[in-house]
Amino acid sequence: MSDNGAMSALAPTLKKAPSALALRPMRASDLDAVVLLEQQVYPHPWTRGNFADALAAGYHAQCVHQDTELCGYVVAMAGVEEAHLLNITVARALQGQGLGRVLWQHLCAWAPQVGAQCMWLEVRRSNVAAQAIYKHWGFETVGERKNYYPAGRGQREDAVVMGLTL
Ligand SMILES: CC(C)(COP(=O)(O)OP(=O)(O)OC[C@H]1O[C@@H](n2cnc3c(N)ncnc32)[C@H](O)[C@@H]1OP(=O)(O)O)[C@@H](O)C(=O)NCCC(=O)NCCS
Numbered sequence: 001m002s003d004n005g006a007m008s009a010l011a012p013t014l015k016k017a018p019s020a021l022a023l024r025p026m027r028a029s030d031l032d033a034v035v036l037l038e039q040q041v042y043p044h045p046w047t048r049g050n051f052a053d054a055l056a057a058g059y060h061a062q063c064v065h066q067d068t069e070l071c072g073y074v075v076a077m078a079g080v081e082e083a084h085l086l087n088i089t090v091a092r093a094l095q096g097q098g099l100g101r102v103l104w105q106h107l108c109a110w111a112p113q114v115g116a117q118c119m120w121l122e123v124r125r126s127n128v129a130a131q132a133i134y135k136h137w138g139f140e141t142v143g144e145r146k147n148y149y150p151a152g153r154g155q156r157e158d159a160v161v162m163g164l165t166l
Pocket residue numbers: 041088089090091094095096097098099100101102122123124127129130132133136
């Protein structure tokens with residue numbers, strides 16, 4: 001326990017209030033940093049090709065930086081009267097400091113602009129931390145997708161489908 005306390009005292013913190021950090025569209029030139037951050041956060045990360053495809057498809061993708069350092073990003077897709085949250089990620093060392101909220105508030109402003117009346121997402125059943133945050137933001141569990149995600153060693157993991165009326 002004391003080790004954890006020592007680590008948290010040394011953990012990187014944001015220099016500014018999260019709301020003071022600007023979001024801007026993700027560009028192809030961001031992908032090296034995006035893929036690196038993605039690999040640091042997820043055991044089964046999106047590939048560079050996944051991000052490149054998202055940009056090529058015109059999905060809504062935004063990055064948040066502190067100075068020149070990438071801190072997080074969000075990728076979402078507009079559909080017919082709905083939006084699909086595909087990826088929301090904050091650098092591991094900066095999680096729990098309000099950056100997710102910055103990304104979420106941005107999505108809440110963007111979604112109505114593209115005519116979305118609801119938003120939905122999939123999350124790994126084991127990712128209870130993210131599910132708690134999504135519930136806090138107002139999402140409810142609306143279903144599941146069996147064996148949706150790769151889980152290593154040839155195994156698969158279910159997705160929990162969550163939805164929110166905007
Ligand atoms: C999910 C993620 C993007 C959230 O970003 P974050 O910077 O850690 O989140 P924040 O510090 O802004 O906290 C988000 C909100 O959740 C709330 N929250 C945090 N933990 C919570 C919990 N266990 N229960 C309920 N609410 C919780 C916070 O109070 C905050 O509330 P607010 O928006 O009203 O201020 C980030 O934690 C992350 O990248 N996780 C790993 C990747 C991941 O799992 N992504 C989702 C894949 S589906």
